[in-house]
Amino acid sequence: MPVALHPTGSGASRRELIPGRAAQMKEAEPQEHLVIFTLGNECYGVDIGDVWEINTMQEITRVPRAPHFIEGVINLRGEIVPVMDLRKRLGLPARPADQKSRIMVTKTAHNRLGLIVDSVREVLKLPASLIKPTAELGTLIDESFVWGVAHKDEQLIVLIDLQGLFDADEHEALDTMEAV
Amino acid sequence: MNHYDLTSDEAEVFFEEANELLESLDRDLVGLEKSGDDATLHRIFRAIHTLKGAAGSVGHDSMALLAHAAESLLEKVRNHESSVSTQMANVLFQVVENLRIFLDDVLADRPAQVDVAALIEDVSALMGMAQNVASDVASDSPPDQMLSHLPTVDDSGFVVIEDGLKSGLNLLVVYAEADMTGIAPLARLLQMYMHLEQVAQIIVSSPTGDALEQGQGAGNLAAVVMTDMVRSELEAELSNIFEIAAFQVADLSSAPQLLRPQEEKSGEVLPVAGETTETLLDDEQIVERPMEAAPQRETSPALRTVRTSVERLDNLMNLAGELVTNRNRLFNIYEELSHLLDEEQRTSLNDTITHMSSVTDQIHDEIFKARMQPIEFIFNKFPRFVRQICQEMGKDVALVVTGQETEVDRSVIEQIGDPILHLVRNGIDHGIETVAERLAAGKAAQGQLSLNARSEEGNIVVSIADDGRGVDAEKVKNKAVALGLITQEESMQLSYHEAIDLIFAPGLSTATEISGISGRGVGMDVVRNNVQRLSGSVVVHSVPGQGTSFELRLPLTLAIIPTLLVEVGSQVFALPLPNVTEIFKLDPATIQYVRGRETAYIRGGVLPLVRLAHLFEEDMAALDDFTERSKKGAEKGAGGDEAGAYVVSLSYRDVQMGVIVSRxxxxxxxxxxxxxxxxxxxxxxxGATLLGDGRIGLIIDISALISMATEANAIQSHRLAKA
Amino acid sequence: MMQQKILIVDDAKFMRVRCARILVERGYSVVEAENGIQAIEKYQNEAPDAVLMDISMPEMDGLNALRAIRELDPAARVAMLTAMGQQNVVIEAIKAGARDFIVKPFEPDRILKSLSKLLM
Known part of the structure; x- marks a missing residue:
């Protein structure tokens, strides 16, 4: 799924593409409000608007015959919420949960969905000028869901389009259903 | 009976006559196009007029509006201001077609299924006038939900109203409910209020605009306004606002007295739409009907019975479900805490919980009852359906309906209609012979189709039986072989019952012809699949030459189910109770291996066993591995994890199966x-459910479980055979 | 039919990118602004058919920008985007003439429906 980063030729968006310090001198630098989490050594960011809440690990009820990247369901204050292992979904090697593991609860078009991540590092406001389009750098994960990358304090942050990821799952599910 | 004002007593007369009128309309419209004589025209006019009155009195507004528009058009024709064109005849046919759909709405007790605004416009266009018909029929009678929220207007307000009416303005009442799941529901109502301010003069509103601006209010808005817009214009104007769960506009220009404070209203007869209801509905019936206690004759029926939306009932059902869950949780907590309490505390807590528990059950039952409806809502449409399908197919069939008073939850009502319809169609189409064939076989010329409902062990059972030719097992087998569903050898070994059950196999029963009456036909496999998806079943019995019967079984509700909770390892599963026949402790010594599968011998019978945990694994290697381990376990005698294991015996249709659980x-x-x-x-x-201790229990779909077990069995046997 | 032009105002680039993608796919043309001041500027220069605007932004927030735009053009069709459902803020926005408000994160359909109502 191609992500049109800059569908218009407006001057504003073209300027954002130019990396550098010029933007920092501006007073009102546009900001990306991100939740930064880790999977292995890589740092990822998702739009804070997509994140409902962040929880420590809790008991997960396994659901037989679910897709392999679904760990099961949790009871989120009376609501039954499916939980996805983001590592498995993105094709990274699996790893057992530990003290630092978190369930990041997000919202899909249908219901809430928890994502297991290795750790949640911080909530960050990132100047938009630091964000580059994906093509410039390689990353471990499927690039169709990466809409940009940024460097901050020597650390590479990969920005993920969660809704795009869910949409893709859904289309796949629909395709399989139609094929049956 | 939620959407329409009609009791079951009235329903029969109502539908019978309405159907007759629609049929006569069909005939007469054909005649009108051909000759257009006055007598035909008059009959059409009367029929439409009568239907309009009926629609108005049961409260189907769209139906009344459409009939009204058609009536106005016919009036023009009668007065020779218009003449009958092909175009007009076409539009009138469309009107009749839509009236029929609306009638089905009333029958199924569902909201209007089609939007006829465009058609009404077509009708108006034929009249050569842009008059808005929407505003005048509905004017007399505000929709019922609104009645209970009518704001009252004081004397000074009435001065404004009277002045406004004199200068030709309309008196409209707006009632809106915000979608409370939206993010800022009151802001939506404020938005509506501000919009109203722009296009109308607000006489009174509840809550007031100021209150809304301060974020006060209970999620609904009722406002009385004067405006030069007609009802439909204001409705269109306000429909632009998002996250409004429901809203209605009524024209009270001719009935401002409804806005007087309550005590002044008594003594007046509320206007009822449809001034003449003809013989369709006797006025006396409407007024007397819902009363058990002595009524005040003058008050409207709407004030004595309350209509509520399906959504609201569903919400109540969910809330009651939460109560049940929490009640169970409370019992658990009590048990955990009881050793900390002294005798008096324990007794008092126990009494309170017990009382709360009984109240919870009652609330649950009451809401459940409120959702129950007699299945006659579905059955009622069959006399007409059977008559028409017989006409199409040139057959003569008498329909015998029994048990129509059997009540089921509305979640079932919504789902059960289609399967019954297909089975009835099937019975007439494939079951019952033509008159000539029947006479040749020494049977009565007229075939019989019986439709029966009864409740049985938490299920509704509907049987559809014909006295036709029965299922030809040989024909079915041949077709199954031709389709590659079974081999010739297999077909030889099938019993009659097994053979006729093949009609449910995919591709075997072809869809019956597409009919103008009830949409598309589907194959039997689709019927069975749909029924099984609802935790139901459908089975066929047949005697060659004597007839075929289908038995359709569905739970009484699809919202709450009685289950047996079991633990498998640390995980909890809920098994639908109607399928549970027995629970017993597993004695490893009784386990035998039949074709590599675990089987228990109990009381001389054989019960195939499955393990939930392993059945759900798609990886067959795991199953093999497991089988190896448990074989060894069995050989050693007391196997470790078998020690505390139980077997829950399940039955589904003719299949018996045991599920091994921890406890x-x-x-x-x-x-x-x-x-x-x-x-x-x-x-x-x-699906899943929340348990008293906060854990999640997964609810097992027995029909799918059994077919999964059968599949696994087939693969397993295949592998063993190869080995 | 002429392409309808939508002004998207949000300080978060991602929101703009997401919105723009949804709209461009449906044949709208899109103009973007990062804050209230730019929004007013773009509104005057580009004369968009409708505006989708975030409420909380640096420089000039969405509410003030909304008021300013409505002053320039009392018929302006503006829907507000909000990440938080603070009723009082939303009520302020409605009072200032916003025709709709959409909660973030939103589904594409919600935006498209809102626009089609705005543009009616």
Whole structure:
């Protein structure tokens, strides 16, 4: 799924593409409000608007015959919420949960969905000028869901389009259903 | 009976006559196009007029509006201001077609299914006038939900109203409910209020605009306004606002007295739409009907019975479900805490919980009852359906309906209609012979189709039986062989019952012809699949030459199910109780291996066993591995994990199967919750439920479980055979 | 039919990118602004058919920008985007003439429906 980063030729968006310090001198630098989490050594960011809440690990009820990247369901204050292992979904090697593991609860078009991540590092406001389009750098994960990358304090942050990821799952599910 | 004002007593007369009128309209419209004589025209006019009155009195506004528009058009024709064109005849046919759909709405007790605004416009265009017909019929009678929220207007307000009416303005009442799941519901109502301010003069509103601006209010808005807009214009104007759960506009220009404070209203007869209801509905019936206690004759029926939306009932049902869950949780907590309490505290807490528990049950039952409807809502449409399908197919069939008073939850009413319809069609189409064939076979010329409903062990059972030719097992077998569903050898070994059950196999029964009456036909496999998806079943019995009967079985509700909770390892599963026949402790010594599968011998019978945990694994290697381990375990005698194991014996249709579980936890009614995207379509599970201790129990779909077990068995046997 | 032009105002680039993608796919043309001041500027220069605007932004927030735009053009069709459902803020926005408010994160359909109502 191609992500049109800059569908218009407006001057504003073209300027954002130019990396550098010029933007920092501006007073009102546009900001990306991100939740930064880790999977292995890589740092990822998702739009804070997509994140409902962040929880420590809790008991997960396994659901037989679910897709392999679904760990099961949790009871989120009376609501039954499916939980996805983001590592498995993105094709990274699996790893057992530990003290630092978190369930990041997000919202899909249908219901809430928890994502297991290795750790949640911080909530960050990132100047938009630091964000580059994906093509410039390689990353471990499927690039169709990466809409940009940024460097901050020597650390590479990969920005993920969660809704795009869910949409893709859904289309796949629909395709399989139609094929049956 | 939620959407329409019609009791079951009235319903029969209502539908019978309405159907006759629609049929006569069909005939007469054909005649009108050909000759257009006055007598035909007059009959059409009367029929439409009568239907309009009936629609108005049961409260189907769209139906009344459409009939009214058609009536106005016919009036023009009668007065020779218009003449009958092909175009007009076409439009009138469309009107009749839509009236028929509306009638089905009333029959199924569902909201209007089609939007006829465009058609009404067509009709108006034919009249050569842009008059808005929408505003005048509905003017007399505000929709019922609104009646209970009518704001009252004081004397000074009435001065404004009277002045406004004199200068030709309309008196409209707006009632809106915000969608409380939206993010800022009151802001939506404020938005509506501000919009009203722009296009109308607000006489009174509840809550006031100031209150709304301060975020006060209970989620609904009722306002009385004067405006030069007609009802439909204002409706269109306000329909632009999002997250409004429901809203209505009524024209009270001719009935401002409804806005007087309550005590002044008594003594007046509320206007009822449709001034002449003809013989369709006797006025006396309407007024007397819902009363048990002595009524004040003058008050409107709407004030004595309350209509509520399906959504609201569903919400109440969910809330009651939460109560049940929490009640159970409370019992658990009590048990955990009781050793900390002294005798008096314990007694008092126990009494309170017990009382609360009984109240919870009663609330649950009452809401459940409120959702129950007699199945006659579905059955009622069959006399007409059978008559018409017989006409199409040139057959003569008498329909015998029994048990129509059997009540089921509305979740079932919504789902059961289509399967019955297909089975009835099937019975007439494939079951009952032509008159000539029947006479040749020495049967009565007229065939009989019986439709019966009864409730049985938490299920509704509907049987559809014909006295036709029965199912030809040889024909079915040949077709199954031709389709490659079974081999010739297999077909030889099938019993009659097994053979005729093949009609449910995919591709075997072809869809019956597309009919103008009830949409498309589907194959029997689709019928069975749909029924099984609802935790139901459908079976066929047949005697060659004597007839065929189908038995359709569905739970009384699809919202809450009684289950047996069991533990498998640390995980809890809920098994639908109607399928549970027996629970017993597993004695490893009784386990035998039949074709590599575990089987228990109990009381001389054979019960194939499955293990939930392993059945759900798609990886067959795991199953093999498991089989090896448990074989060894069995050989050693007392196998470790078998020590505390139980078998729950399940039956589904003719299949018996035992599920090995760690231990049973007890019976519990559970509220079905969806698993949610992306696991809402997982095979073998109906959903999940929250348990008293906060854990999640997965609800097993028995029909899918059994077919999974059969599949696994087939693969397993295949592998063993190869080995 | 002429392409309808939508002004998207949000300080978060991602929101703009997401919105723009949804709209461009449906044949709208899109103009973007990062804050209230730019929004007013773009509104005057580009004369968009409708505006989708975030409420909380640096420089000039969405509410003030909304008021300013409505002053320039009392018929302006503006829907507000909000990440938080603070009723009083939303009520302020409605009072200032916003025709709709959409909660973030939103589904594409919600935006498209809102626009089609705005543009009616």
């Amino acid at each position: 049973p936890l007890g019976k519990q009614d559970v509220v079905i919750k969806a698993l949610g995207y992306p696991i809402n379509k997982v095979q073998g599970l109906t």
